[in-house]
Amino acid sequence: MSAHHNNDSIQHLYEGDQSKLYSGVLQHHTDINSTESKNQVSRIWKIFWILLAITVVEVIMGMFFSHSMPKGLVNFFFLGLTILKAGYIVAVFMHLGDEFKGFIVTVLIPLVLFVWFIIAFLADGGFWLHMNSESPARQHIEAEK
Amino acid sequence: MSQTTVVTAANEPSIWGGGRSPYNVSYGKMMTWFFLLSDALTFGAFLIAYGTTRFFSAVWPDANQVFKAFPFLGEHEVPLLFVSLMTFILIMSSVTMVLAVHAGHYGDKKNVAKWLLWTIIGGICFLSCQAWEWTHLHGECGALWGAFTDVNTPVEEYRHFFGHKSLAFVDAHPLVAMQSSHNFFNYFFTITGFHGGHVTSGVIFNILILVNTVNGVYERRGHYEMVEKIGLYWHFVDLVWVFVFTCFYLL
Structure with a gap:
């Protein structure tokens, strides 16, 4: 964790380089050939x-x-594997897995909106599929051909 | 702000009491995450719009038929091979980027520069592949934004985008199939174009931080956090490609 500062001694850091406020930012290791590295x-x-x-x-x-x-099974597999890949990229490559839990939750919660997006737009698409294939207007157009 | 500090039983100031970062994340890095979040919602909106259109279309082009060409192999039946190569290049460049970030944590200037250079090369390779694919789809298939709108277009010009199971429908309702081809390519060029724009700006950012690294800017600053932030952006671009790949080429 970062060292404790009192409010007066850190004021200049807010105005310039803030990095010293965050221990995770500074180059905190020295030997790239170490076992940890x-x-x-x-x-x-x-x-x-x-x-x-x-x-x-x-x-x-x-x-x-x-x-x-x-088709349903194939799509389920593809979506599952996609989310698995996305999870690995975000957790390891983007180091989100190494952040504090509160920050992980802060980043991930807004993505829950996608659940609603997908439900809403599939419902909308279903309505249009119905309109395109079964609506009286469509049948009228087909009959005129 | 109030001067009172919340004091716990152990006489420790609250982590939200000021003077330190509760999540131990710098302002710039946190805002990079929030920017990426907003960008994810933009890409999500594009892909969901694509999904909706596809869902309400009676027939839809088959990726195995549309994307089956490979440079210098002519029109051979190698579905998905070229896009697999593109995906491999982008994943590979993501690895080189994370290795640059890793070297940055250790203040290893030489390795940061080396891995950034590989990342830039990977990004340029990916963009070249995309340029080839767009040229191929435009030149040999006549596809671009706004293509396939003329009702007098012969059915042969878009019939080959569809899978065998759809051909009976395509022949019975050619105009429906033409509308689907039109929609498919509008979404394809918009979404891969928006993604390609992100890759392009990512390559430019990478070149800028490579110049800064070589000039010792980050060494003097004492940390390579900028490499980390650009790295987040670059991985996000890879992440988006994972979804674009699934939506356009697999599903």
């Missing part, structure tokens, strides 16, 4: 291989199985 690098490469493997699975499914399997 090497562990972090190997974690990065591990996530890379996981992301690559997920993408390969997705492409193989898209090429060979997406036409022979039930």
